Amino acid sequence: MEKTYTLSDTLNREQKEAxxxxxxxxxxxxxxxxxxxxxxxxxxAWLIEQGVSPRHILAITFTNKAxxxxxxxVGRLVGAGSDQIWVSTFHSSCARILRxxxxxxxYQNNFSIYDTDDSKSVIKEIIKKWNLDTKVYKDRTFxxxxxxxxxxxxxxxxxxxxxxSDVDExxxxxxxxxYEAQLKKSNAMDFDDLLLNTVRLFQTDAQVLEQxxxxxxxxxxxxxxxxxxxxxxxxxxxxxxxxxxxVVGDDDQSIYRFRGADISNILDFEKYxxxxxxxxxxxxxxxxxxxxxxxxxxxxxxxARKKKHLWTDQGTGEKIACYSAQTAYDEAEHIIEDIRKKMxxxxxxxxxxxxxxxxxxxxxxxxxxxxxxxxxYQLIGGVNFYARKEIKDMLAYLKTINxxxxxxxxxxxINVPKRGIGQASIDKxxxxxxxxxxxxxxxAVRADQIVGLQRAAARIASFTEPFFKWRSCLDYLxxxxxxxxxxxxxxxxxxxxxxxTEEAAERLQNLEELRNKIVSYEESAETPTxxxxxxxxxxxxxxxxxxxxxxxVVLMTLHGAKGLEFPVVYISGMEEGVFPGMLAIxxxxxxxxxEERRLCYVGITRxxxxxxxxxxxxxxxxxxxxxQKTSRFLEEIPKELFQPGAFEHQEKKRxxxxxxxxxxxxxxxxxxxxxxxxxxxxxxxxxxDYTTGxxxxxxxxxxxxxxxxxxxxxDYEVTVDFDRFGVKHxxxxxxxxxxxx
DNA sequence: TACTGGATTATTTTT
DNA sequence: TAATCCAGTA
Numbered sequence: 073m074e075k076t077y078t079l080s081d082t083l084n085r086e087q088k089e090a091x092x093x094x095x096x097x098x099x100x101x102x103x104x105x106x107x108x109x110x111x112x113x114x115x116x117a118w119l120i121e122q123g124v125s126p127r128h129i130l131a132i133t134f135t136n137k138a139x140x141x142x143x144x145x146v147g148r149l150v151g152a153g154s155d156q157i158w159v160s161t162f163h164s165s166c167a168r169i170l171r172x173x174x175x176x177x178x179y180q181n182n183f184s185i186y187d188t189d190d191s192k193s194v195i196k197e198i199i200k201k202w203n204l205d206t207k208v209y210k211d212r213t214f215x216x217x218x219x220x221x222x223x224x225x226x227x228x229x230x231x232x233x234x235x236x237s238d239v240d241e242x243x244x245x246x247x248x249x250x251y252e253a254q255l256k257k258s259n260a261m262d263f264d265d266l267l268l269n270t271v272r273l274f275q276t277d278a279q280v281l282e283q284x285x286x287x288x289x290x291x292x293x294x295x296x297x298x299x300x301x302x303x304x305x306x307x308x309x310x311x312x313x314x315x316x317x318x319v320v321g322d323d324d325q326s327i328y329r330f331r332g333a334d335i336s337n338i339l340d341f342e343k344y345x346x347x348x349x350x351x352x353x354x355x356x357x358x359x360x361x362x363x364x365x366x367x368x369x370x371x372x373x374x375x376a377r378k379k380k381h382l383w384t385d386q387g388t389g390e391k392i393a394c395y396s397a398q399t400a401y402d403e404a405e406h407i408i409e410d411i412r413k414k415m416x417x418x419x420x421x422x423x424x425x426x427x428x429x430x431x432x433x434x435x436x437x438x439x440x441x442x443x444x445x446x447x448x449y450q451l452i453g454g455v456n457f458y459a460r461k462e463i464k465d466m467l468a469y470l471k472t473i474n475x476x477x478x479x480x481x482x483x484x485x486i487n488v489p490k491r492g493i494g495q496a497s498i499d500k501x502x503x504x505x506x507x508x509x510x511x512x513x514x515x516a517v518r519a520d521q522i523v524g525l526q527r528a529a530a531r532i533a534s535f536t537e538p539f540f541k542w543r544s545c546l547d548y549l550x551x552x553x554x555x556x557x558x559x560x561x562x563x564x565x566x567x568x569x570x571x572x573t574e575e576a577a578e579r580l581q582n583l584e585e586l587r588n589k590i591v592s593y594e595e596s597a598e599t600p601t602x603x604x605x606x607x608x609x610x611x612x613x614x615x616x617x618x619x620x621x622x623x624x625v626v627l628m629t630l631h632g633a634k635g636l637e638f639p640v641v642y643i644s645g646m647e648e649g650v651f652p653g654m655l656a657i658x659x660x661x662x663x664x665x666x667e668e669r670r671l672c673y674v675g676i677t678r679x680x681x682x683x684x685x686x687x688x689x690x691x692x693x694x695x696x697x698x699x700q701k702t703s704r705f706l707e708e709i710p711k712e713l714f715q716p717g718a719f720e721h722q723e724k725k726r727x728x729x730x731x732x733x734x735x736x737x738x739x740x741x742x743x744x745x746x747x748x749x750x751x752x753x754x755x756x757x758x759x760x761d762y763t764t765g766x767x768x769x770x771x772x773x774x775x776x777x778x779x780x781x782x783x784x785x786x787d788y789e790v791t792v793d794f795d796r797f798g799v800k801h802x803x804x805x806x807x808x809x810x811x812x813x
Numbered sequence: 814t815a816c817t818g819g820a821t822t823a824t825t826t827t828t
Numbered sequence: 829t830a831a832t833c834c835a836g837t838a
Contacts, residue, residue: 134828135828161828162828163828164828187828188827188828206833212823263827263828264828266828267828327826328826328827328828330825330826330827331826331827331828430825430826431824431825431826432825432826433824433825433829433830453826453827456827487814490814490815492814492815493814494814494815495814496814497814610828611828612828613827613828614827615827629825629826629827630826631825631826631827632826632827650825653824653825653826654824654825655824655825656825667826671826692829693824693829694822694823694824694829694830695829695830696829
């Protein structure tokens, strides 16, 4: 008992309340940095302390990394037994359940897990097979729609019904149906299927459901604001028996609407569980008040949210820095320079810094600058390790060994490395497989019986034959040994070695790294299997690779930063069209802008002590230079929170492409930005209807006289002497000057 | 069958 | 800009 006391002593009143409320549904509204992880870990520890078996506790986290951390922290609190708790992500949990029971819903338990690339390949095949016009029907669109259907528990039948008589919708429904058929035939599930099929399993098999309800009597869901419909149903089913469901979330940090996250899950929690208790955590232990005030000011502009008051007693701290750059290059340089300066003057470590940006495409410049400045950095996101060609190739071999029905995997590697099997042959095999309703691999095995393939048969056999050997070796050879044999037997390694290029060397190195991962899996798993390895690999997130104990500057997207914190945070690209992104602006949907604003809130609240916001006037967007206005989010932060002088300096540098008024109506702001962007990107120098000496008028600055016009390449740079505001330089495309008659 | 080069087109964010 | 696609050639 006394152990529990010390444990609760480190908690504030609300936190303690949340820890002690163990029976019945509980909603913890935990603002950024209010110690929700501490509450969760202490709560789990308390449960165990109360005699609840660790076996009966389930905790769903957002990433594998968060799961590991939580398990470790609970372990430190309670000692032995913590390894019995299920702590994992939604996807891993479902995969684990399905590995046992997928056969009850018509799959084999060794099913493959398709990543987005694989799914895309399936869609592409369908589009090709049906000769659809690729101008009209995009794989991306189908994929997004199918994913959305699955997240909303809409099956192919429902989908067809919903489509009504709309031609495009009917086509989508047909593609969806075919896609499902393909995956089923390949004994494969995509990411969404993991959840959907678990729900189906629970709904069709009362015995299995009951078993897991009994097992998970105490359920915890972290980042609840980012759950979608299927996840909600999954949770509801599991909790239906004991009702001991504790969810933690912050509606202001919901940033995954695009993948189906349904904010009403958290907003309406009390509706679904009328007996629910709600506890709000509002004391922030992370940031200084300047940072917190900025975050609060930004998020206050959102309408769809629960009002809350986050506060801190960490002191006011440093004011917020900002930097207005000419180019993205300049911006990166300044940030890197700032890091170096702080390393010298404040005695910081590299790992104190995080550079955040809206899109992965922005990362490259920072990478370059870090290399140039000799700063060790860790890039999170971008090209996933497991998405690299050589990795996917080798995994496809492993998948084909594991699940011969996996057509996507088999097709991927039938001619990799080159075996002289061309598209024509591959199509014939696929055709034969289709006609005889067998798998692609099996069709390849009997290539010698397929009309027109006799000549290629030997080459195809050289592909299929080794698989029989590998499959029979599975029981007595180690995974890593089979891996080595694949590299040798297929000549994959030899082919790369022969290339003698830097790129090939890098690929070889990546393969070595993959081998290391196999070895470490073999060492850590209690019963290592090929199946298990493939599952683990399919569900790792980029963020899982973040090494929090080593000394690196971290580069990542704002999304990636969720749940993390850093002493010093840089948020770059604070420009309309970048952040908020142009899709959000174009959509005209205020909800989209609000999502971006939440993302901004998440970004700001990552900072503990120092925050710098930066933007660039000029930015290269898909090969085109674009001039953009500063982000509206910047305007939403009270000026007095910024470092004194920071803005005067900006004003000068910013000249006046289009003024950003702090007082002006926000509404016109958005439409201006839109107009400006469109001009900057879409047009090439419309002829001007005024010349030097003409009287013109500007929307904001009023009347003035044109004193100079300079051809700036893409646009004219116009100098105007305004009657009331003095001389300003501006680009004609932005200024929208009207000639006065 | 494999490779080259020109054309085309795409852009959030991630399990 | 960068990745992907397609047509024509070896």
